[in-house]
Amino acid sequence: MLCAPNLARAERTIRSRRDALTALLALALPLSCITPPQTPASDVPPPIKPPTAAPEVMAELDAWTAAARMGIGVNIGNTLDNTTTWETGWGNPPITEDYVKALAAMGFKTIRLPVA
Numbered sequence: 001m002l003c004a005p006n007l008a009r010a011e012r013t014i015r016s017r018r019d020a021l022t023a024l025l026a027l028a029l030p031l032s033c034i035t036p037p038q039t040p041a042s043d044v045p046p047p048i049k050p051p052t053a054a055p056e057v058m059a060e061l062d063a064w065t066a067a068a069r070m071g072i073g074v075n076i077g078n079t080l081d082n083t084t085t086w087e088t089g090w091g092n093p094p095i096t097e098d099y100v101k102a103l104a105a106m107g108f109k110t111i112r113l114p115v116a
Contacts, residue, residue: 073110074103080114 061069082089093099095113103111 071109072107073112074108075112077112077114 076092076095078090079087079092079095087094100111
């Protein structure tokens with residue numbers, strides 16, 4: 001059983017939580033009606049065509065075998081983690097098709113590009 005001071009404190013806590021929840025719902029309700037801007041039909045990219053060749057069956061590989069098959073690679077890790085100036089923020093070149101082709105011309109067969 002709660003004594004009077006504890007009961008009063010519990011009632012104040014319940015009231016303040018109820019008031020906070022009411023305020024939160026009052027702010028959230030108008031936001032629930034917001035819809036994203038519509039994209040003009042001319043800006044919508046065409047659908048991706050499915051590949052015509054049959055998909056390759058995935059092989060069960062251990063890490064050593066997979067690494068040997070990948071060959072020499074390059075890590076473009078952390079390039080996209082700079083949120084101030086994005087991919088060039090730490091002095092890295094922009095990741096373009098020409099850049100990837102240049103890496104391939106240098107003999108790199110694998111590129112690690114984290115996308116988390």
